[in-house]
Amino acid sequence: MTESWKTRTKLVHGGSRRSQYNEVSEAIFMTQGFVYDSAAQAEARFIETGPDEFIYARYGNPTVAMFEDRIAALEGAEDAFATASGMAAVNGALTSLLQAGDHVVSAKALFGSCLYILENVLTRYGVEVTFVDGTDLEQWRDAMRPETKAVFFESMSNPTLEVVDIAGVADIAHGVGATVVVDNVFSTPVFSDAIAQGADVVVYSATKHIDGQGRALGGVVLGSKDYIRGTLEPYMKHTGGSLSPFHAWMFVKGLETIELRVNAQAESALKIAQALEGHPALARTIYPGLASHAQRDLVARQLGGKGGTVLSLDLKGGKTSAFAFLDALTIPLISNNLGDAKSIVTHPTTTTHQRLSDAQRKELGITDGLVRLSVGLEDSDDLIADITRALASLG
Numbered sequence: 001m002t003e004s005w006k007t008r009t010k011l012v013h014g015g016s017r018r019s020q021y022n023e024v025s026e027a028i029f030m031t032q033g034f035v036y037d038s039a040a041q042a043e044a045r046f047i048e049t050g051p052d053e054f055i056y057a058r059y060g061n062p063t064v065a066m067f068e069d070r071i072a073a074l075e076g077a078e079d080a081f082a083t084a085s086g087m088a089a090v091n092g093a094l095t096s097l098l099q100a101g102d103h104v105v106s107a108k109a110l111f112g113s114c115l116y117i118l119e120n121v122l123t124r125y126g127v128e129v130t131f132v133d134g135t136d137l138e139q140w141r142d143a144m145r146p147e148t149k150a151v152f153f154e155s156m157s158n159p160t161l162e163v164v165d166i167a168g169v170a171d172i173a174h175g176v177g178a179t180v181v182v183d184n185v186f187s188t189p190v191f192s193d194a195i196a197q198g199a200d201v202v203v204y205s206a207t208k209h210i211d212g213q214g215r216a217l218g219g220v221v222l223g224s225k226d227y228i229r230g231t232l233e234p235y236m237k238h239t240g241g242s243l244s245p246f247h248a249w250m251f252v253k254g255l256e257t258i259e260l261r262v263n264a265q266a267e268s269a270l271k272i273a274q275a276l277e278g279h280p281a282l283a284r285t286i287y288p289g290l291a292s293h294a295q296r297d298l299v300a301r302q303l304g305g306k307g308g309t310v311l312s313l314d315l316k317g318g319k320t321s322a323f324a325f326l327d328a329l330t331i332p333l334i335s336n337n338l339g340d341a342k343s344i345v346t347h348p349t350t351t352t353h354q355r356l357s358d359a360q361r362k363e364l365g366i367t368d369g370l371v372r373l374s375v376g377l378e379d380s381d382d383l384i385a386d387i388t389r390a391l392a393s394l395g
């Protein structure tokens with residue numbers, strides 16, 4: 001691969017490996033193992049594995065390697081390790097780095113399973129965790145200690161779409177030598193500039209925009225060669241969270257079109273947000289790409305002004321209105337994935353964020369009327385017509 005390639009060229013050709021048949025489309029190497037020519041070659045490979053040499057699919061596989069190299073090229077990371085799900089990526093990124101006595105500072109606005117790892121898993125093994133309001137740099141600064149080993153946050157929070165200042169937090173964290181781990185799903189790999197902003201480790205659930213068609217679970221951790229091969233890989237390859245070659249193949253093909261898809265989805269999301277802003281049935285229209293977003297300067301600096309593919313609507317009539325709205329929609333599907341080609345609508349209070357207490361939801365701004373819309377690839381005019389008709393039907 002040529003370093004000077006632009007994004008779309010990297011996404012189509014980056015990381016390709018061809019077999020002796022010189023196939024055009026990337027092959028699925030559906031194999032757990034690899035044959036050695038001799039006993040001596042087996043011995044040598046267990047000591048050191050070359051760039052196109054493999055031992056066992058839990059350690060690495062050619063199709064998985066194509067996915068890792070292609071997403072690393074997109075993110076501008078030195079290296080990547082693919083995982084069986086987004087949660088295997090979050091767990092691996094943190095657990096491989098930490099030990100008893102370490103301290104972690106985390107934003108409190110987290111996806112439920114991320115919160116579980118920080119609150120219920122790491123703490124069981126003697127890691128102390130402090131939660132802060134991710135948008136408040138003062139709180140990050142106050143929480144740092146000499147033994148702070150890592151900081152963790154979702155760069156754009158779910159479902160209230162608050163943006164965390166990666167450069168600001170990284171500056172504070174690096175002051176005490178802590179590793180900055182960013183769950184970057186809502187920012188998407190297309191709009192991400194996380195590593196240039198100061199993130200040391202970037203994590204994606206590939207289940208979202210990388211697949212982009214709602215088919216497979218997967219994830220990836222990106223970072224320096226030292227971290228990926230020295231810290232993360234030994235943990236992942238021995239604990240079993242490796243990605244299936246079949247899913248890796250879907251993600252390799254997903255990356256070919258991700259730039260086109262995510263840009264189209266973000267363009268639609270902006271049009272929908274602009275069309276709905278100020279609608280009498282809505283208390284708030286939240287979209288980071290809107291000029292009215294509270295953090296528009298940060299969105300400009302960190303995401304090139306792009307607001308992502310998700311918007312949230314706060315309906316005035318609470319849960320009753322939110323449910324009636326979901327039921328009245330004919331195009332967006334009621335489900336809980338995001339980044340899919342199909343628009344998906346979610347009521348966080350009763351589904352994804354049901355397990356939080358009322359007080360926690362209130363603190364995070366997750367009201368009973370809040371609805372999250374993941375914008376798909378449908379025509380935005382059709383989506384706007386469907387949404388405005390559903391809102392009008394609320395009376």
Ligand SMILES: *Cc1c(COP(=O)(O)O)cnc(C)c1O
Binds near residue numbers: 113154183185206
């Ligand atoms: C979906 C999601 C995850 C978990 O990914 P899975 O692939 O479902 O395991 C983690 N973080 C964020 C922000 C997500 O949206």
